Amino acid sequence: MKGIVFTEFLEMVEDKFGLLTLDKVVEENKLASGGAYTAVGTYDHAEMVLLVTNLSKEVNVPVGDLLEVYGKHFFDVLLQSYPSFFQGVKSAFQFLSSIENHIHVEVLKLYPDAELPSFDISQVDDKTLKMVYHSERKLAAFAKGLIEGCIAYFKEDIQVEMKALKEDHSVVEFRLHKK
Amino acid sequence: MSEEKEALKRLLKRERKARKDSEKILEEKSLELYQANQELKALYSSLENRYQKIVEQANDIIYRGNESGHCIFVNTVSEKILGFKKEEILGKHFTDLVIAEDQEEVINFYLKQRADKKENTYKEFRVHNKAGEIVWLGQNVSLIIENGEILGVSGVARDITKQKQAEIALKRSEEKYKRVIANMQLGLLEVDPDGLVVKAYERFCEMTGYSEKELMGKDPSTILTDPLSKELIDGKHELREKGLSDVYEVKCKRKDGQTIWLMISGAPRYDSSGNYVGSIGIHMDVTEQKKLMHQLESAKAMAEESSKAKEDFLAHMSHEIRTPLNAVIGMTHLLEDTEISEEQEDYLTTIKYSSEQLLHMVSDILDISKIESGELEFHHTPLNLKELLEGQVASYAIKAQKKNLEVRLDWKADFDQIVEADQKYLNQIFANLLSNAEKFTDKGSIVVGVELVSENEKTVSLAFHVKDSGIGMTTEQCSRIFESFQQADYNTSVRYGGTGLGLSIAKHLVELMGGNIQVKSELNKGTTFTLLIPFYKSAEHANQLKDKKLAHDISLCGMSVLVAEDNPVNQKFIKKLLEKFKVSYTLAEDGKQCLEKSRIQKFDILLLDINMPEINGYEATKIIRETKNPNQNSPIIALTASALLNDREKAFSVGMNEHLTKPFSPVQLKQILGKYHQAAETLTLDFDEEYLEDLYQGDQEFEIEMLTVFLKNGPEDFENLKNSVKKQNWEQAYQLSHKMKPTFKMVGLSQLEDKMGKMEWMSENKRDELATFFEKNKKPFEQAFEKVKSRLKTISSML
Numbered sequence: 001m002k003g004i005v006f007t008e009f010l011e012m013v014e015d016k017f018g019l020l021t022l023d024k025v026v027e028e029n030k031l032a033s034g035g036a037y038t039a040v041g042t043y044d045h046a047e048m049v050l051l052v053t054n055l056s057k058e059v060n061v062p063v064g065d066l067l068e069v070y071g072k073h074f075f076d077v078l079l080q081s082y083p084s085f086f087q088g089v090k091s092a093f094q095f096l097s098s099i100e101n102h103i104h105v106e107v108l109k110l111y112p113d114a115e116l117p118s119f120d121i122s123q124v125d126d127k128t129l130k131m132v133y134h135s136e137r138k139l140a141a142f143a144k145g146l147i148e149g150c151i152a153y154f155k156e157d158i159q160v161e162m163k164a165l166k167e168d169h170s171v172v173e174f175r176l177h178k179k
Numbered sequence: 180m181s182e183e184k185e186a187l188k189r190l191l192k193r194e195r196k197a198r199k200d201s202e203k204i205l206e207e208k209s210l211e212l213y214q215a216n217q218e219l220k221a222l223y224s225s226l227e228n229r230y231q232k233i234v235e236q237a238n239d240i241i242y243r244g245n246e247s248g249h250c251i252f253v254n255t256v257s258e259k260i261l262g263f264k265k266e267e268i269l270g271k272h273f274t275d276l277v278i279a280e281d282q283e284e285v286i287n288f289y290l291k292q293r294a295d296k297k298e299n300t301y302k303e304f305r306v307h308n309k310a311g312e313i314v315w316l317g318q319n320v321s322l323i324i325e326n327g328e329i330l331g332v333s334g335v336a337r338d339i340t341k342q343k344q345a346e347i348a349l350k351r352s353e354e355k356y357k358r359v360i361a362n363m364q365l366g367l368l369e370v371d372p373d374g375l376v377v378k379a380y381e382r383f384c385e386m387t388g389y390s391e392k393e394l395m396g397k398d399p400s401t402i403l404t405d406p407l408s409k410e411l412i413d414g415k416h417e418l419r420e421k422g423l424s425d426v427y428e429v430k431c432k433r434k435d436g437q438t439i440w441l442m443i444s445g446a447p448r449y450d451s452s453g454n455y456v457g458s459i460g461i462h463m464d465v466t467e468q469k470k471l472m473h474q475l476e477s478a479k480a481m482a483e484e485s486s487k488a489k490e491d492f493l494a495h496m497s498h499e500i501r502t503p504l505n506a507v508i509g510m511t512h513l514l515e516d517t518e519i520s521e522e523q524e525d526y527l528t529t530i531k532y533s534s535e536q537l538l539h540m541v542s543d544i545l546d547i548s549k550i551e552s553g554e555l556e557f558h559h560t561p562l563n564l565k566e567l568l569e570g571q572v573a574s575y576a577i578k579a580q581k582k583n584l585e586v587r588l589d590w591k592a593d594f595d596q597i598v599e600a601d602q603k604y605l606n607q608i609f610a611n612l613l614s615n616a617e618k619f620t621d622k623g624s625i626v627v628g629v630e631l632v633s634e635n636e637k638t639v640s641l642a643f644h645v646k647d648s649g650i651g652m653t654t655e656q657c658s659r660i661f662e663s664f665q666q667a668d669y670n671t672s673v674r675y676g677g678t679g680l681g682l683s684i685a686k687h688l689v690e691l692m693g694g695n696i697q698v699k700s701e702l703n704k705g706t707t708f709t710l711l712i713p714f715y716k717s718a719e720h721a722n723q724l725k726d727k728k729l730a731h732d733i734s735l736c737g738m739s740v741l742v743a744e745d746n747p748v749n750q751k752f753i754k755k756l757l758e759k760f761k762v763s764y765t766l767a768e769d770g771k772q773c774l775e776k777s778r779i780q781k782f783d784i785l786l787l788d789i790n791m792p793e794i795n796g797y798e799a800t801k802i803i804r805e806t807k808n809p810n811q812n813s814p815i816i817a818l819t820a821s822a823l824l825n826d827r828e829k830a831f832s833v834g835m836n837e838h839l840t841k842p843f844s845p846v847q848l849k850q851i852l853g854k855y856h857q858a859a860e861t862l863t864l865d866f867d868e869e870y871l872e873d874l875y876q877g878d879q880e881f882e883i884e885m886l887t888v889f890l891k892n893g894p895e896d897f898e899n900l901k902n903s904v905k906k907q908n909w910e911q912a913y914q915l916s917h918k919m920k921p922t923f924k925m926v927g928l929s930q931l932e933d934k935m936g937k938m939e940w941m942s943e944n945k946r947d948e949l950a951t952f953f954e955k956n957k958k959p960f961e962q963a964f965e966k967v968k969s970r971l972k973t974i975s976s977m978l
């Protein structure tokens with residue numbers, strides 16, 4: 001997993017829960033990386049799972065909620081770091097439809113070793129977009145946060161339904177309803 | 180607080196580690212980038228080497244110029260082509276090398292390329308090499324344009340000196356030949372594929388009177404020729420396009436209006452790459468030749484006309500001479516039959532001899548003119564050669580008796596068959612040779628020898644020798660004797676007379692028969708003419724021929740003939756002959772009378788003079804053949820004084836059957852009459868419906884009455900006639916035949932009226948032959964009675 005996901009996560013933990021919580025979350029377990037992350041590095045995604053689980057215990061918030069919040073935060077990070085992704089894009093549906101064929105293609109140019117989830121995206125009707133998430137990382141909640149972040153950015157009133165198509169949450173369906 | 184301090188310390192430691200980690204990653208990345216860069220550099224340089232090599236190994240100068248056109252790169256080929264080293268060229272403008280004469284043009288050309296921003300151009304020009312010699316370059320220049328701005332040029336220049344030199348040499352040699360042609364007074368003109376003038380050479384302009392300026396870009400055929408010739412010339416363009424050349428003549432008009440004839444040798448033109456670019460014409464003024472040719476043609480026409488005039492004159496003359504001669508000879512024959520004194524008989528013999536000689540000469544002259552104009556025609560009949568020669572020899576033997584000369588036939592040929600030959604001309608050949616021999620031989624003999632040369636199923640070749648022991652000739656004289664109007668020498672004609680045509684005619688005739696004639700002679704010893712003549716064998720045998728001749732002699736009597744002749748002397752001659760042959764005749768004094776008589780009575784044969792007043796023989800024949808009359812199908816014989824082929828053809832074309840040239844001999848007339856008399860006897864028995872229609876005007880009751888009367892008396896009268904002929908009761912036979920004659924016409928059987936008429940005539944004039952004639956002809960009369968019976972039946976049943 002790309003280093004930026006770790007560095008941004010730890011920054012958010014420090015911002016939202018303070019230095020001591022961050023220290024606990026990082027120092028709780030013996031991590032291979034020793035908790036020292038750089039955005040240009042690449043790390044085992046299991047460390048991320050461990051960090052989130054630790055935070056969940058510490059602040060008593062479910063892992064899913066934490067990942068969703070982090071997703072929303074990470075969308076803002078992306079927005080600021082890569083404004084070119086958003087040039088000429090007018091709506092959430094338009095942006096989300098282009099993830100697989102545009103955003104991920106651009107990401108792979110910068111980080112050829114990035115392990116990205118894949119999405120099957122289809123527009124059911126004018127007001128409904130279906131996105132099916134596939135990833136062995138099983139971080140659908142993180143993805144949901146990113147989607148919510150996107151909707152918020154375009155200031156649209158869209159409801160997101162999430163339904164696991166596989167029990168282990170490696171395949172999850174998102175249904176986006178425009179109101 | 181210390182807890183926070185500890186946490187911060189740990190955070191700091193983590194951040195330091197993260198920094199070091201990231202620095203390490205960056206170092207690795209930068210190393211990676213460096214190596215990738217190195218690899219790329221190596222790749223680029225190997226590519227560059229490769230291209231450099233290509234550039235250096237090229238045969239053409241390859242260079243780059245900067246924005247202003249100054250050289251910033253050039254390959255080493257330049258040294259090879261121009262002698263300048265790379266360094267000497269770099270920084271120079273390429274136009275610096277262009278020779279002075281080409282410079283302005285070249286600079287303007289490339290300025291225009293830049294102004295038009297034309298990406299690629301090609302131009303040929305001359306430059307100086309380092310040694311100062313001229314080198315031809317063919318240069319491709321491409322502009323390097325980026326965002327509409329010219330950044331520089333790239334050029335490829337090829338040394339084309341050799342091609343250019345070859346081109347120039349070719350052009351020079353072309354010019355050289357064109358100059359040569361111009362010096363030969365031949366006018367050259369070059370046109371493009373559309374036929375428009377691209378170059379007119381001086382001599383052509385002189386010929387036509389137009390300047391090159393006036394001709395340029397124009398269609399010369401429109402300017403110089405009439406529409407007819409234009410069509411001809413347009414056709415020539417198509418030929419040129421196909422790569423074909425030819426020569427023709429055209430009538431042209433000069434600028435000053437004068438007409439000239441040009442002989443044009445046209446050929447297609449091609450450029451150095453072999454593309455068709457029009458045609459070139461070499462013009463020769465043949466006006467003078469044309470004039471000459473025209474003069475020759477009219478001279479030829481005049482010559483032909485005068486030859487025709489000569490022919491006409493001969494024919495006319497022969498007619499004019501023969502007509503009175505005919506009368507003289509005819510009258511002589513008749514005079515001989517009258518009672519005359521011995522003295523008168525002597526005079527008569529002289530008249531006869533002289534007129535025959537004269538006729539002979541006229542015939543010779545006419546013959547030679549016929550031979551020369553190719554109008555002579557052979558009429559082949561079966562004939563016995565041996566008999567013919569025996570006759571000839573016998574007649575000359577009598578003549579030669581006075582000189583005590585022996586004339587004999589020495590027939591050594593083992594051949595006695597009948598051959599197909601023209602009797603008249605074969606006789607003429609031998610008569611000419613024998614009379615010639617007789618004329619020049621005073622003692623000794625004249626021998627006609629005959630030998631068989633070759634024989635096959637169809638043909639036979641015989642050699643005839645006419646050998647005399649006369650005065651002979653020198654070799655020089657021998658060589659001339661076959662020429663027209665030539666005799667051995669002038670003295671000969673003075674001493675022996677003659678026209679000198681006989682041998683010439685004989686030679687021509689022999690040759691026309693497919694044979695040849697040769698002469699061998701020794702002065703004072705004699706002359707031998709040797710003839711070799713091929714013949715076709717006849718299908719008839721000697722005996723058959725004899726029977727035929729006999730039959731002719733018998734069957735003439737009882738014929739009815741219409742003679743149309745205006746000349747009283749000729750009338751008299753023919754009348755006497757016909758009486759001699761015991762042939763009944765009717766005389767018509769002119770064409771009009773001839774038509775009248777031919778409408779009334781049916782004749783076995785009609786003898787028509789061609790030159791008659793009012794209606795001539797041709798016109799009369801036409802009318803007889805084209806209108807209903809009893810003689811519509813009767814044989815008609817033309818009597819003319821002219822033997823020309825044209826007259827014969829004309830006679831046949833109007834429907835005449837035969838042609839008899841006056842003066843004719845009694846035998847000739849007899850032969851013709853005999854021929855048609857036999858034909859007449861085979862006539863079929865038919866009612867003349869048209870005559871009956873005229874006679875009875877459709878009144879069938881009247882016809883029935885007439886037929887009944889005919890049948891009541893006819894058979895009985897005929898039976899009585901038969902008896903009277905048997906009993907030689909001529910008086911009764913005459914009365915009966917006289918009575919019966921018109922009745923046959925009344926029932927529409929005019930053929931039998933003729934026959935009965937003959938019997939009537941015979942019962943008075945030819946009683947000894949009447950019985951034979953009656954026996955021979957009784958059958959049609961008996962048939963006639965049966966025919967009339969059935970006709971009566973048919974008509975009665977219709978009423």
